[in-house]
Amino acid sequence: MNEKNEMNDALVIAGKSYHSRLLVGTGKYKDFTETRAAIDASGAQIVTVAIRRTNIGQNENEPSLLDYLPPDEFTYLPNTAGCYSADDAVRTLRLARELLDGHKLVKLEVLGDPKTLYPNVIETLAAAKTLVSEGFDVMVYTSDDPIIAKQLEDIGCCAVMPLASLIGSGMGILNPWNLQIIIENAKIPVLVDAGVGCAADAAIAMELGCEGVLMNTAIAAAQNPVLMASAMKKAIEAGRESYLAGRMPKKLYSASPSSPTTGLITGNG
Amino acid sequence: MQISINGNDKNFDAETMSINALIAHMNLVGKRIAIERNGEIVPRSQFDQVMVCQGDQLEIVGAVGGG
Numbered sequence: 044m045n046e047k048n049e050m051n052d053a054l055v056i057a058g059k060s061y062h063s064r065l066l067v068g069t070g071k072y073k074d075f076t077e078t079r080a081a082i083d084a085s086g087a088q089i090v091t092v093a094i095r096r097t098n099i100g101q102n103e104n105e106p107s108l109l110d111y112l113p114p115d116e117f118t119y120l121p122n123t124a125g126c127y128s129a130d131d132a133v134r135t136l137r138l139a140r141e142l143l144d145g146h147k148l149v150k151l152e153v154l155g156d157p158k159t160l161y162p163n164v165i166e167t168l169a170a171a172k173t174l175v176s177e178g179f180d181v182m183v184y185t186s187d188d189p190i191i192a193k194q195l196e197d198i199g200c201c202a203v204m205p206l207a208s209l210i211g212s213g214m215g216i217l218n219p220w221n222l223q224i225i226i227e228n229a230k231i232p233v234l235v236d237a238g239v240g241c242a243a244d245a246a247i248a249m250e251l252g253c254e255g256v257l258m259n260t261a262i263a264a265a266q267n268p269v270l271m272a273s274a275m276k277k278a279i280e281a282g283r284e285s286y287l288a289g290r291m292p293k294k295l296y297s298a299s300p301s302s303p304t305t306g307l308i309t310g311n312g
Numbered sequence: 313m314q315i316s317i318n319g320n321d322k323n324f325d326a327e328t329m330s331i332n333a334l335i336a337h338m339n340l341v342g343k344r345i346a347i348e349r350n351g352e353i354v355p356r357s358q359f360d361q362v363m364v365c366q367g368d369q370l371e372i373v374g375a376v377g378g379g
Contacts, residue, residue: 093378
């Protein structure tokens with residue numbers, strides 16, 4: 044891919060262009076210094092954050108995530124992690140919008156149970172409807188069900204983000220065929236969110252034609268998070284270029300070697 | 313007055329105070345927070361006007377690391 048194409052190959056979400064197709068979470072790191080180092084190594088421009096009760100009457104000089112990841116350097120993607128109902132998710136994101144000065148881009152996730160963290164798509168659909176009607180740009184986490192993904196698009200979500208496998212599992216892409224159907228049907232960006240375990244998983248997601256990948260645990264829970272963040276950056280770029288380049292067709296065998304079949308020294312002519 | 317902040321009951325000598333006064337009292341000045349009072353978001357622009365009083369339920373939230 045030449046430089047011009049590379050520059051043109053932007054990820055566009057809700058009308059804004061991003062050169063990085065890797066979106067990262069900010070949880071589970073040892074400390075904020077490691078968080079920042081990993082995010083720098085990942086090259087990510089969009090970072091997810093959670094909305095939680097502020098510590099009251101505790102250490103007032105306690106460092107805050109925003110000190111390490113200033114909102115003017117990154118696009119914040121406030122999430123609804125930990126919400127199990129549409130009402131809680133909507134309430135959380137209204138607070139997020141107020142917190143971030145009217146910021147509209149959000150990640151909706153409504154979970155079904157605390158054991159598996161599997162998404163509750165019924166509540167997700169309900170919350171998406173409300174949020175879209177209130178003017179939010181909704182990137183929505185969901186199962187890998189192509190029908191639900193399409194319904195979320197029809198509601199007006201700006202990106203649909205099916206799981207590769209369950210949150211924090213690191214199991215990789217368990218149903219590439221469903222992801223392919225979702226990508227084929229979608230007119231909005233499809234990003235894989237959750238389940239990626241290693242760089243190969245991220246590359247495969249991109250080769251399937253995903254517009255991007257969102258991950259947290261794969262980086263934060265690696266033995267060396269900063270190095271894994273760098274690996275993920277390269278995997279996303281490699282996977283994207285591989286997708287754009289178009290792979291050779293698969294054949295069981297070809298009888299067409301890469302080296303010339305003539306001029307062999309053992310030949311007779 | 314007694315009010316609930318983030319699920320904890322807190323007692324104050326004053327019978328009422330503005331959100332801004334409460335923020336100062338809680339050492340939260342300059343922190344990036346959002347506040348919900350009795351289920352309704354209080355816009356930052358109204359922190360000076362909106363008063364809290366006996367029985368109010370407040371949620372004060374911020375952004376933290378998450379995936």
